[in-house]
Amino acid sequence: xxxxxxxxxxxxxxxxxxxxxxxxxxxxxxxxxxxxxxxxxxxxxxxxxxxxxxxxxxxxxxxxxxxxxxxxxxxxxxxxxxxxxxxxxxxxxxxxxxxxxxxxxxxxxxxxxxxxxxxxxxxxxxxxxxxxxxxxxxxxxxxxxxxxxxxxxxxxxxxxxxxxxxxxxxxxxxxxxxxxxxxxxxxxxxxxxxxxxxxxxxxxxxxxxxxxxxxxxxxxxxxxxxxxxxxxxxxxxxxxxxxxxxxxxxxxxxxxxxxxxxxxxxxxxxxxxxxxxxxxxxxxxxxxxxxxxxxxxxxxxxxxxxxxxxxxxxxxxxxxxxxxxxxxxxxxxxxxxxxxxxxxxxxxxxxxxxxxxxxxxxxxxxxxxxxxxxxxxxxxxxxxxxxxxxxxxxxxxxxxxxxxxxxxxxxxxxxxxxxxxxxxxxxxxxxxxxxxxxxxxxxxxxxxxxxxxxxxxxxxxxxxxxxxxxxxxxxxxxxxxxxxxxxxxxxxxxxxxx
Amino acid sequence: xxxxxxxxxxxxxxxxxxxxxxxxxxxxxxxxxxxxxxxxxxxxxxxxxxxxxxxxxxxxxxxxxxxxxxxxxxxxxxxxxxxxxxxxxxxxxxxxxxxxxxxxxxxxxxxxxxxxxxxxxxxxxxxxxxxxxxxxxxxxxxxxxxxxxxxxxxxxxxxxxxxxxxxxxxxxxxxxxxxxxxxxxxxxxxxxxxxxxxxxxxxxxxxxxxxxxxxxxxxxxxxxxxxxxxxxxxxxxxxxxxxxxxxxxxxxxxxxxxxxxxxxxxxxxxxxxxxxxxxxxxxxxxxxxxxxxxxxxxxxxxxxxxxxxxxxxxxxxxxxxxxxxxxxxxxxxxxxxxxxxxxxxxxxxxxxxxxxxxxxxxxxxxxxxxxxxxxxxxxxxxxxxxxxxxxxxxxxxxxxxxxxxxxxxxxxxxxxxxxxxxxxxxxxxxxxxxxxxxxxxxxxxxxxxxxxxxxxxxxxxxxxxxxxxxxxxx
Numbered sequence: 001x002x003x004x005x006x007x008x009x010x011x012x013x014x015x016x017x018x019x020x021x022x023x024x025x026x027x028x029x030x031x032x033x034x035x036x037x038x039x040x041x042x043x044x045x046x047x048x049x050x051x052x053x054x055x056x057x058x059x060x061x062x063x064x065x066x067x068x069x070x071x072x073x074x075x076x077x078x079x080x081x082x083x084x085x086x087x088x089x090x091x092x093x094x095x096x097x098x099x100x101x102x103x104x105x106x107x108x109x110x111x112x113x114x115x116x117x118x119x120x121x122x123x124x125x126x127x128x129x130x131x132x133x134x135x136x137x138x139x140x141x142x143x144x145x146x147x148x149x150x151x152x153x154x155x156x157x158x159x160x161x162x163x164x165x166x167x168x169x170x171x172x173x174x175x176x177x178x179x180x181x182x183x184x185x186x187x188x189x190x191x192x193x194x195x196x197x198x199x200x201x202x203x204x205x206x207x208x209x210x211x212x213x214x215x216x217x218x219x220x221x222x223x224x225x226x227x228x229x230x231x232x233x234x235x236x237x238x239x240x241x242x243x244x245x246x247x248x249x250x251x252x253x254x255x256x257x258x259x260x261x262x263x264x265x266x267x268x269x270x271x272x273x274x275x276x277x278x279x280x281x282x283x284x285x286x287x288x289x290x291x292x293x294x295x296x297x298x299x300x301x302x303x304x305x306x307x308x309x310x311x312x313x314x315x316x317x318x319x320x321x322x323x324x325x326x327x328x329x330x331x332x333x334x335x336x337x338x339x340x341x342x343x344x345x346x347x348x349x350x351x352x353x354x355x356x357x358x359x360x361x362x363x364x365x366x367x368x369x370x371x372x373x374x375x376x377x378x379x380x381x382x383x384x385x386x387x388x389x390x391x392x393x394x395x396x397x398x399x400x401x402x403x404x405x406x407x408x409x410x411x412x413x414x415x416x417x418x419x420x421x422x423x424x425x426x427x428x429x430x431x432x433x434x435x436x437x438x439x440x441x442x443x444x445x446x447x448x449x450x451x452x453x454x455x456x457x458x459x460x461x462x463x464x465x466x467x468x469x470x471x472x473x474x475x476x477x478x479x480x481x482x483x484x485x486x487x488x489x490x491x492x493x494x495x496x497x498x
Numbered sequence: 499x500x501x502x503x504x505x506x507x508x509x510x511x512x513x514x515x516x517x518x519x520x521x522x523x524x525x526x527x528x529x530x531x532x533x534x535x536x537x538x539x540x541x542x543x544x545x546x547x548x549x550x551x552x553x554x555x556x557x558x559x560x561x562x563x564x565x566x567x568x569x570x571x572x573x574x575x576x577x578x579x580x581x582x583x584x585x586x587x588x589x590x591x592x593x594x595x596x597x598x599x600x601x602x603x604x605x606x607x608x609x610x611x612x613x614x615x616x617x618x619x620x621x622x623x624x625x626x627x628x629x630x631x632x633x634x635x636x637x638x639x640x641x642x643x644x645x646x647x648x649x650x651x652x653x654x655x656x657x658x659x660x661x662x663x664x665x666x667x668x669x670x671x672x673x674x675x676x677x678x679x680x681x682x683x684x685x686x687x688x689x690x691x692x693x694x695x696x697x698x699x700x701x702x703x704x705x706x707x708x709x710x711x712x713x714x715x716x717x718x719x720x721x722x723x724x725x726x727x728x729x730x731x732x733x734x735x736x737x738x739x740x741x742x743x744x745x746x747x748x749x750x751x752x753x754x755x756x757x758x759x760x761x762x763x764x765x766x767x768x769x770x771x772x773x774x775x776x777x778x779x780x781x782x783x784x785x786x787x788x789x790x791x792x793x794x795x796x797x798x799x800x801x802x803x804x805x806x807x808x809x810x811x812x813x814x815x816x817x818x819x820x821x822x823x824x825x826x827x828x829x830x831x832x833x834x835x836x837x838x839x840x841x842x843x844x845x846x847x848x849x850x851x852x853x854x855x856x857x858x859x860x861x862x863x864x865x866x867x868x869x870x871x872x873x874x875x876x877x878x879x880x881x882x883x884x885x886x887x888x889x890x891x892x893x894x895x896x897x898x899x900x901x902x903x904x905x906x907x908x909x910x911x912x913x914x915x916x917x918x919x920x921x922x923x924x925x926x927x928x929x930x931x932x933x934x935x936x937x938x939x940x941x942x943x944x945x946x947x948x949x950x951x952x953x954x955x956x957x958x959x960x961x962x963x964x965x966x967x968x969x970x971x972x
Contacts, residue, residue, distance in 0.1 A: 092544045105543070112537075114544060211544040218773035247548045247775055326773055329578050332587020333541045337639070339585070352580055375578070375768035384770060 008033045014175045014490045016227045017083045018234060024071070024082045031071070031082040034176070035064035035126055038084045041174050042129050050142075050150040051160070051169035053089060054096045054130040060084070063126045070124075078124025079238055084177040085120060086131045088164055089147075091180055091222060092211035093117055093127060100213040101145035102135045104340045104359030114211020115246065116180060116222045116239040123238045128177065132166030135361045136331065137182055137215045139163050140190055140433035143424050144363045151420070152194060153493045154459055158417040161191030161433070164199075164225060171197035171225040172460070173493060178235050179225040184216045185319050186412070186437025188223045189449035193412035193462020196451040196489070199225045200232045200476065203469050204444035205250050207236070208243030214330040216323035217248075219441040228489065229450060229479035236472060252470035268406035268467070268478045271297055272307030277410030277436055285455040286411045290463055293452050294409070296485060307401050307408060311394040312439060318394065319438035320431060321374045321387035328371030334359060366427065391442050398443040402468045407475060410436050412449045412462040439466070446472040450479045451489045499699055499736070503728040505663045506655040506694035506708070507603075507615070509670055510648050511680040512625060512687075513556040519624045519647035520547030520590065526688075531640035539645035541586030546774050549574075553647040557597060557622050558780065558788040559677045560649055563795065564670075566601030566620055568785055574622075574772040579765050582639050583627035591650075593769040596621035597778060603651075603673075604797075605666045608659055615666045616654040623648050649679070655694065655705060660724030664717040667691050676796055676821045684715050691720060695727045697735065706731070707741040711755060713748045723748040727755045799824055807837035816845055822859045826866050833870035836877065843873060847890055864893050868900035875904060882960045917958055921966045924949045935971060943967070 008029030011020050024031060039057050046052030067082045087093050090100040092110035099105040113121065121127065135144040142150040142165025150165040152158040153173035160169040164181030167188075171179050172195030181188040183201035192199025200223045207222045214220060224235040243249045273294055278287050294304050334340035336355025343354035360368070374383035401408060414435055423429040440447035449464040467475040483489055518525050518539055527534035537545035561568050575593040598621070602614040627644035631637045651670060658666070671682040671689055682689050696708035711727055714720050731741050745764070746755040794802075800818060803809045809817075817823050823844070830840040848862060848869075855861075869890070876886045889907060893900035924946055925932055931942035943964075950963050 098543070100543070108543070110542075110544060209544075210546050213543040214774075216773075245548060246546050248546075248773075325770060329576050329588050329768070329770070332578060332580065333543070333585060335580060335587060337582045337585070338540060339543065348582065372768065375770055377766045377768075380768070380770075 010034065010037055011176060014227065014492050016175055017080070017178050017231045020083060020176045021081060031064040031067040031126075032061060034082060035060050035084055035128065038128055038176055042086075042170075045153075045173055046129070046170055048151075049153060049156070049160075049166075049169045049173065050148050051132055051166040051173075052086070052129050053101075053132045053145075053147045053166065056095050056127060056129050059095050060126050060128045063121075067124060067126065078122065079234065080120060081124030083125050084128040085125050085179060085235075086129045086167065086170060086177060087114075087117055087127060087180045088131050088133050088137075088167055088182055089145075090133060090137050090182055090213040090215075091117060092213075093130065095127070096130055098130075098213065099146075100136045101133050101147055102334075102360065102364065103146045104334045104356075105213075106146070106341060108339075110211065112211070114222070115208035115243045117211065119239045120180075120235070125178075125238075131164070131170060131179060131181075133181075133187075134163035134165065135364050136213065136327070137163040137184055137187055137220075138327070138363055138367055140186065140430055141418070141420075141423065142166065142191070143420065144361050146361065149420055152417050152459075154196060155417065155457075157419055158459070159194065159420050159422075161194035161413070161417065163187040163191075165191050167225045168192050168195040168197050168199070171195065171199075171227065175227050175492070178231055180222055181225050182212055182215075182220055182222050183437075183441065184219045184221075185323060185434045185441050188225060189412050189437050189440075189447060189462070189464055190433055192225050192449045193451070193464075194417040194460065196460035196462075196491075196493070197225050198227065198229050198232055198451065198479065198483075198489075199223065199449045199462075200229075200236060200472065201440055201447045202236060202240065202472050203252060203446045204441070205248050206240050206252055206446070206470070206472060208239075208241075208246040208249045210243055210245040210249075214326075216326040216441075217330060218326060219319075219323055221441075228483050229448065229476045230483075232448070233473060233476040233480070236476070240472075252472070267474050268465075268471075269302055270405040271302050271304045271465070271478075272401060272405035272408045273304055274312065274408050274410045275306050275308050276310075276312040281414055281435075282411055283415045283455075286414070286416070286461050289453055289455075289461045290409070290411055293463055293482070296482070300481065300485070304409075305405060307405060309397055309401060309408070309439070311390070311397045312435075314390050315394055315439045315442055316431065316435045318387045318390040319434065319442055320370070321383050322391060322442070324367045324371030325375050325384050325387075326371070328368045328375065331360075331364070331368055363427070394439060395443045398439065398445060398466070399468070402445075402466075407465040407467045407471075407478060409463065409465050412436060412464045416455050416457065416459045416461070437464070440464075445469055446475055448472075448475045448479050450483060452482075453488060501697045501728070501732045501735075502657050502700050502702070503659065503724065504655045504696045504698060504705055504708075505658040505660075505724055507651070507653040507663065507666060508692040508694070509651040509653075509667060510690040510692075511560070511651065511670070511674055511682075512689070513553055513560075513647040513649060513679055514681050515550065515552045515556055515647055517550050517552065518645045519553050519622070520549060520645055522550070523645070525646045527642055529642060531638070531642065534642040535644065540641055547590060547645075547772075549775060549778065550647075553622065554778070554780065554784070555788055556647070556679050557620070557649060558785055559792060560651075560674060560679045561598035561601065561620055562785070562789055562792060563673045563677045563679075564598075564601040564603060564617060564620070564651070566598035566617060568598050568780055569595070570780060570782075571595065572597035572621075572778045572780070574775045574778070575769045576772050577623075578768040581626065581629075582637065583629045583641070583644070585627070585641060585644065589624055589626065590772055590775070591623035591769075592621035593767075594771070597780060603653065603666050603669050605662060605669045608661055613662075615656050615658070618652045618654055620649055620651050623650060655696070655708070658724075660721040660728075663693060663724050664721040667720055668717055672796070677792060684717075687715065690715065693720060693724060695724055695731070696741070697728050697731045706735075707743050709741065709743065709755070710745045711748050712745060712758065713750075716750075719748055719750050722750075722753060723755060726753055730755065793821060793825075796821075807831075807841070809837070809841060813841060813845065816849055817841065820859065826859050826862070829866035830870040830873065833867045835870040835873040839873045839877065840870070843869065847887060851894065863896045864890065864900050868893070868904070871904055872900060879961075881907070884960065885956065888956075917954075917962055917966055920950050920953045920958060921963060921970060924953060925967075925970060932971065 141159035167179035168191030336342035345351040521538035627641040
């Protein structure tokens with residue numbers, strides 16, 4: 001990167017957040033210069049990709065000035081001092097809108113930071129904008145947003161994955177910043193894999209959900225999309241922990257700083273390669289890559305054993321029932337009376353149905369109807385009740401597998417990023433994106449996805465590891481040790497940073 | 499054929515907590531519409547409910563006084579339905595795993611015999627807001643009440659009359675008030691009741707089809723609606739008709755029940771476990787803590803009063819009506835008043851004052867300790883009853899303290915020399931009255947007493963004065 005307008009030297013585009021902090025600490029450029037340039041990246045690349053839907057220039061530059069002033073006066077600095085970050089459109093922020101990429105919430109201002117955002121800001125991180133996503137985080141291709149589609153930075157004709165497609169496209173195309181996404185059935189990991197970024201779905205309850213527009217409450221988690229696992233670990237360590245405003249949040253131990261990580265300290269020695277993640281249903285190049293990484297892990301001294309998860313094939317059906325059931329209830333509040341766009345009508349019934357028909361997009365309406373159906377009298381036992389039983393089985397199987405190995409390894413997506421529009425009219429083809437990711441959400445366990453090379457078409461391949469509840473940091477240690485093997489993950493897409 | 503009426507109750511009681519159930523907003527706020535609300539209770543996107551522990555403590559006390567089996571683990575569920583005063587589109591309730599099972603409501607049969615209405619369960623839930631429908635066709639919504647903590651007390655069906663059903667609800671109200679769980683104000687809707695009514699031929703043990711009556715906001719409406727609805731059902735059955743399982747609205751003015759919706763139209767609430775709230779754990783320590791904090795229960799207090807104080811049953815009715823009444827009475831007795839006088843003063847002076855103003859004992863401006871001192875003074879003959887009552891009247895002015903009044907008044911003049919002066923002066927000034935009394939007409943006696951009291955500025959002890967007059971005239 002060349003000189004900034006202020007005369008300082010900016011970090012290279014692929015630099016991680018931790019490297020950017022070191023750069024600022026060394027005084028090579030000011031935070032104002034750094035943030036100023038990153039805002040331009042959002043305005044150009046971010047907007048071009050459809051990934052950045054709001055750029056908060058004024059508030060971000062003001063925060064950067066304050067940060068520079070703190071640094072100049074020798075005041076204590078935060079753990080993320082001066083690092084830019086974005087929040088997904090379904091994560092509440094004091095500035096800007098939080099519309100969950102839905103016409104229903106067009107212009108909705110939360111006016112208050114979610115707990116995760118507030119904690120990050122308290123440690124010096126600077127919110128620079130909001131990222132695009134699927135409407136109400138429902139989707140795996142970022143094609144259902146009322147802000148429009150997002151393009152994959154590695155091939156702009158292809159989807160970035162979803163629902164955190166905007167966050168992943170930003171993380172995949174340029175460094176420096178980290179990006180908050182949310183993961184209900186793979187919405188952080190799958191787009192991270194599609195865009196060559198690192199993504200973490202924390203243990204359910206580790207990061208407060210307060211301020212996250214709910215989709216499937218028992219599955220939702222806020223998590224980071226970053227360049228590497230070290231950044232993810234730092235971001236997690238700042239935003240994790242019990243929140244009095246989220247009764248389901250709690251403290252987990254093993255909080256540590258990323259600098260402690262080294263190959264010697266990796267505690268996850270035994271790795272289970274999930275055989276059901278390597279079937280014919282999975283793209284052969286992705287399978288091949290998984291086997292290569294397995295060899296790499298063995299060379300690093302890990303023991304890799306094959307593990308069978310018989311419930312994996314049931315997970316997606318189970319997920320579709322539970323996620324839609326909870327969504328049908330969570331989205332009931334958007335009724336045009338208190339929250340959501342109102343279509344004025346003659347009577348109440350008509351007001352509800354017109355407001356909701358007009359406010360919600362087709363995919364959201366489909367899921368609300370599905371969720372309403374599976375909870376309906378006469379069907380609830382056969383669908384929701386059965387799904388709860390299966391969820392219990394999945395959880396039990398994952399936990400007993402994790403008694404024999406430290407982590408479970410699988411590809412993230414069964415296939416490479418597909419063309420924009422290719423699956424949009426076939427919901428079942430879209431739901432197939434989730435088959436390998438929903439298990440972690442149903443079991444509530446953490447899962448990290450990291451970029452592991454490219455296929456023959458030059459598209460990123462991502463692999464994921466799941467751990468026991470609370471094992472987030474141990475998983476990130478493992479991911480860091482893999483990323484320390486070579487610099488392949490550092491490469492940015494050609495033209496991605498223009 | 500003779501018919502038996504079977505009644506089941508669903509009682510909603512708003513818990514008298516400081517805050518709402520899942521946020522720190524004030525409950526029962528008198529603020530103007532939509533002033534006592536926050537993101538949580540209006541279901542703002544991203545806001546999450548957090549159970550306030552005060553609601554649990556209240557719920558435990560309710561379950562204890564109704565002798566329920568408190569569950570160590572219970573859970574909240576979502577009851578889904580659309581209504582403008584329900585901003586989340588669902589109500590947080592307990593459907594699958596309520597916190598209390600069993601128990602019963604003690605009540606009195608019409609013949610005076612004691613009975614118990616067995617309970618199925620009690621569960622916690624949040625209240626909805628209020629819709630206010632204006633005459634011009636517009637509707638307004640006030641969410642101040644939204645998410646206030648409620649208990650729903652569900653009974654088994656039992657053979658009962660309307661009067662007995664009302665007596666059950668009264669019993670619940672009194673008990674919940676007693677343990678400070680609910681203020682029991684039916685006019686404000688803080689205690690509401692739905693009644694299930696069915697009839698069956700006398701001697702049968704198979705319940706008939708029931709209807710559910712709504713809109714019952716007084717004891718009278720409960721009593722009358724059961725009577726009217728059971729008569730309607732009997733008439734339908736007698737004429738060969740069938741009872742439809744349905745919800746009916748009570749019209750208090752016309753004294754009829756009207757069909758609201760049939761079973762087939764009843765909403766499908768799609769209950770499922772509330773994922774935003776963890777399982778509720780009530781440990782035995784929590785229960786014991788609340789048990790220890792319970793006041794003396796009414797049946798215990800009543801039998802102690804009957805046995806130890808020798809109160810006649812009837813006399814205890816106003817004293818037992820509210821726990822605070824008895825607490826005040828007990829405080830007077832503790833401070834030295836004898837139980838008999840304490841009861842007399844309470845039922846006389848105090849209740850008259852309170853009833854005139856529609857106030858409660860908590861509003862009474864005189865401290866129990868001071869009133870006890872006055873009662874003791876009368877007992878010790880330092881004041882006459884009349885003088886004491888006028889001192890109490892003076893002390894009803896919140897600016898005046900009875901304690902200092904008693905102190906200032908010292909005691910009424912009993913010194914015969916001082917009294918003799920006043921008596922002789924009045925006798926001298928009123929020869930006509932004296933003549934009448936000498937002739938055996940005792941009527942002017944009161945007039946003379948009044949003159950002497952006036953002359954002495956109330957200082958003269960009336961009993962002594964009377965003795966002196968008699969002595970002078972004999």
